[in-house]
Amino acid sequence: MRIGIIGAGALGGTFAVLLERAGHDVHVTARGAGLAAIRASGIRLSGGFGEASGRPGAGPLLDGRFDLVLVCVKAQDAEAAILDNAGTIDGCPVIVVQNGLDGVSTAQRLLPRSDCFGLLSIIAANYTEPGVVRITTRATSYLGRGSGRADAASVRWAAELSRAVPVKAIDDFVGSQWTKLIVNMVNGLPAIVGRPVQDVIADRAMRRVMTASMREAVRVGIARGIRFGSLQGLSDARLRLLAQLPLGVGQLLPWLMGRRMGSVPNLGSTQQSLRRGQPTEINFLNGAVVREAQAARLGAPVNAAITTLVHEVEASGQPLSRDEVLRRIRV
Numbered sequence: 001m002r003i004g005i006i007g008a009g010a011l012g013g014t015f016a017v018l019l020e021r022a023g024h025d026v027h028v029t030a031r032g033a034g035l036a037a038i039r040a041s042g043i044r045l046s047g048g049f050g051e052a053s054g055r056p057g058a059g060p061l062l063d064g065r066f067d068l069v070l071v072c073v074k075a076q077d078a079e080a081a082i083l084d085n086a087g088t089i090d091g092c093p094v095i096v097v098q099n100g101l102d103g104v105s106t107a108q109r110l111l112p113r114s115d116c117f118g119l120l121s122i123i124a125a126n127y128t129e130p131g132v133v134r135i136t137t138r139a140t141s142y143l144g145r146g147s148g149r150a151d152a153a154s155v156r157w158a159a160e161l162s163r164a165v166p167v168k169a170i171d172d173f174v175g176s177q178w179t180k181l182i183v184n185m186v187n188g189l190p191a192i193v194g195r196p197v198q199d200v201i202a203d204r205a206m207r208r209v210m211t212a213s214m215r216e217a218v219r220v221g222i223a224r225g226i227r228f229g230s231l232q233g234l235s236d237a238r239l240r241l242l243a244q245l246p247l248g249v250g251q252l253l254p255w256l257m258g259r260r261m262g263s264v265p266n267l268g269s270t271q272q273s274l275r276r277g278q279p280t281e282i283n284f285l286n287g288a289v290v291r292e293a294q295a296a297r298l299g300a301p302v303n304a305a306i307t308t309l310v311h312e313v314e315a316s317g318q319p320l321s322r323d324e325v326l327r328r329i330r331v
């Protein structure tokens with residue numbers, strides 16, 4: 001297949017190399033130093049999926065006809081990146097690889113002639129320098145759309161992608177996006193203190209704050225009538241239990257997530273943006289919880305505080321100490 005990938009960063013670069021390795025003709029969009037590096041030396045992948053490299057076609061925009069397009073930019077860049085390529089890709093099947101709640105609906109609104117799907121990835125990928133990606137956790141990704149059973153097209157695309165990288169079709173994609181949003185409560189605090197996710201989870205007091213943000217997000221989801229999809233050993237029943245449990249007991253959840261991540265330090269995608277001096281996706285992660293809480297006429301003070309502190313670090317370029325974080329976010 002001729003496959004276009006918009007955004008050849010951590011996950012876009014990963015999929016580009018793995019899809020090319022599986023025999024596809026892959027073309028990516030990139031810009032600045034990323035585009036120069038990919039044109040000069042391709043994309044190099046190491047870690048969880050082995051050592052591999054690819055030489056996809058690369059340019060600022062996709063060009064020509066595609067059998068499939070993957071959108072792999074951060075949520076805050078999705079609208080601009082899709083619009084830039086809309087003339088070429090509207091009508092192609094599009095898979096949006098993105099955290100947060102909005103990826104598929106944004107793409108479908110901007111590409112009315114396309115069949116749009118979402119992909120939830122648990123892979124941890126580090127974009128260490130332009131054209132270089134290191135996988136710190138290898139994992140299955142989940143593909144789907146809407147709220148019902150996985151449809152035939154989702155099952156077909158999952159099977160197609162699986163020849164290159166593990167992908168499963170998932171029922172109730174919208175509920176699963178919410179479950180992934182709970183998982184992404186591991187992103188904000190490590191980004192604020194500039195430490196790997198595993199280190200922050202190992203810190204008991206920081207883990208309590210993380211647990212509080214997860215519990216708050218689950219309560220908001222419940223108030224919004226969400227039935228959480230099953231992902232990574234998390235299910236609707238387990239997350240509803242978390243909403244009831246005292247923080248001390250609920251801390252088991254981030255602790256287990258840390259164990260699943262393995263021992264290779266994972267910065268998380270939010271911290272990687274900060275380290276590159278770029279705006280983060282936080283408004284679409286903890287910020288989405290705040291927005292959904294407002295719609296449910298609830299407060300979400302822990303998620304609001306995490307969002308604020310990430311924006312502070314974005315503005316100053318300096319991480320905060322864990323003591324400062326614990327002083328500013330009381331749970």
Ligand SMILES: NC(=O)C1=CN([C@@H]2O[C@H](COP(=O)(O)OP(=O)(O)OC[C@H]3O[C@@H](n4cnc5c(N)ncnc54)[C@H](OP(=O)(O)O)[C@@H]3O)[C@@H](O)[C@H]2O)C=CC1
Pocket residue numbers: 006007008009010011012029030031032034072073074075077080081084097098099100121122123124125126127268269273278281
């Ligand atoms: N990294 C990870 O481990 C995981 C990430 N995710 C999610 O996957 C999505 C992608 O994340 P990730 O791969 O980490 O992101 P990255 O920031 O590593 O990559 C995004 C790429 O998109 C490029 N880009 C941004 N705007 C445009 C545009 N308008 N046109 C073309 N290219 C553009 C960026 O280029 P430039 O550098 O020039 O800005 C960057 O190379 C996010 O929603 C993230 O939350 C999910 C699971 C794991």
Ligand SMILES: CC(C)(CO)C(=O)C(=O)O
Pocket residue numbers: 099121122123124125183184186187266267268269270
């Ligand atoms: C799965 C996880 C937590 C990997 O780090 C992620 O989604 C992210 O970094 O955004």
